[in-house]
Amino acid sequence: MKQTNKTQQYDVAVIGAGSAGLQAALTLGRMRRSVVVFSTDRFRNDPAEHMQNFLGHDGTPPAELRLAARKDIERYESVEFVERAVVAVAGEPDAFVVSVDGSPDVTARRVLLATGLADELPDVPGLTDLFGTVVAHCPYCHGYEFADRRVGLLGAGPHIPMLAQLMSRLASEVVVLTNGAEPEPEVLAAIKALRLEMHTGPVLGVEETEKGLKALLDYEHTVDLGGMFVAPTWRQAAPFAEQLELETGDLGGIHVDIMGATSRPGVYAAGDLAHHRDLPMPMASVLTAAAAGLVAGAACDRDLVMSDLAAVVTAT
Template identity: 35%
Template sequence: MTDAVDVVIVGAGAAGLSAAIVLGRCRRRVALIDAGNPRNRASQAVHCLLGHEGRAPSQLLAMGRLELERYPTVTQRSNLVTAIARSGNCFSVECENEVPFQVRKVLLTTGLTDDLPRVEGIDRLYGRSVHHCPYCDGFEHRDQAIAVYGEGDKGAGLALMMKQWSSDVMLFTDGLSPISSGMLARLDHQRIGVCTERIARLEGTADGMLKEIHLESGKAVARSAIFFTTGCHQSSNLSATLGCIRDEKGGIVTDPVTEESSVPGVYVAGDASRDVLLVSIAIAEGAKAGVAINQALLKEDGLA
């Protein structure tokens, strides 16, 4: 791509598609580039999203891509952005096997990648009965036997939270893990058992529903779902190479009004900023960033 581009959007998830629609309607020249690895690709349904409750994530994204086709100034491409660097008043963007091109503004909607617990059998259950977000999937496992996987007070905190959805909650630390006396007392008060034994494997059905957690001792504990709190990390290192400041959680720091990062001209929307990690919030942040980018370009062109 050698033509002048107003904005490159890296990542075509909910935030990127939302921003692209706003900018497309402003007739901005947008390159929307996506590597094809959305965070929620294992999920069966999107929740907490008005008008689309229970819709498959892949279907939601397909609808967004289709809606973008009416805006001729938006180009959608499947590729991996390998580098972005300041080039005078613009940015130079490099993709795999393509000629670098110049853009005026950058929007990173590259998201996060969840750190799955290293337990045998978890991959085939993830997104069906193993989850990272109780707001997204807790309701579907209401009143079931729920396991929480996590260490220390962080795991204990999630276990306490899961009592909103079920009275039968058990914490698995997968080995000895220090839990504060205060947290232990709260767990005991809520009748949440704590298992510190190592997990050998998970057993589930062919359709991905958890049946039992097998421990190294040979004991099997019947559970219907696992919610884990092992963390996540940035899916892309582009923000780091650009020099964007991150907070203590590893989220990219942004202006709450404009979604602009600490690097002028670089904006961030969606999970990468590690605010509220819901699709609905990602869509809103993308729209906010799109408006802010258009306003910045108007000012640069003497139109605002």
């Protein structure tokens, strides 16, 4: 694995070096594809101290997995890394141009986007500081760590009853904090049927405690919790979906088919930023991101193979 700043054409430009991008690079490197991977020091799961529910890596810090992956890729000389941010992507199959901050442009036959999503949290003071530890958004990634604790659910949306029922096997008690919002009648009926404690006032702030956190509801009333789940708003962490005019869904993910192909020929997407049309939401976990990177990387390779095969057949 070499470092490069030279202008040249690659088979595939992989933009993003989280689990999806690194796995795509590994898959392509094993097929001796010339690959350039653009990496920065910012990752969606930076707030998380450990990643969970990943076979063989349960409880491993995310940075350790990325470091191990980079070492794996070092075996494959056709993969190069550029430790700079990409600012723009344009072009078409076999002629994409990747503009890089502080470095010459790179051209590529195919582009694989793996820049992830950004989480926009509810505007509650203190929430950002606790996100990734005692505040989380995925019960499959962090729910077990809140086991046998009193767990708060922040919000009043339609997801609250399902999340409450899901956490009922783990938490000692589930508490709903609507943060001043009024639940829809069917949501309120489900909360009552589940006999959940509910607080409807605004949450003025959250603070870490020895056993978790406390939510401040007014200047005299706090709710002690062992953990809290929130529902962030998702947005693309990079501008490339808009630049390339890719089809996106209501939740902000780039629409892809089962092989990771986007609505624009030659452009693939993998990881949290991508959303298969038949799934209710992006499958946001390190393991699914890596799996998507493998599939999209292989799809890029097959796409190039078929393009080259067609050219050979046409020429004979």
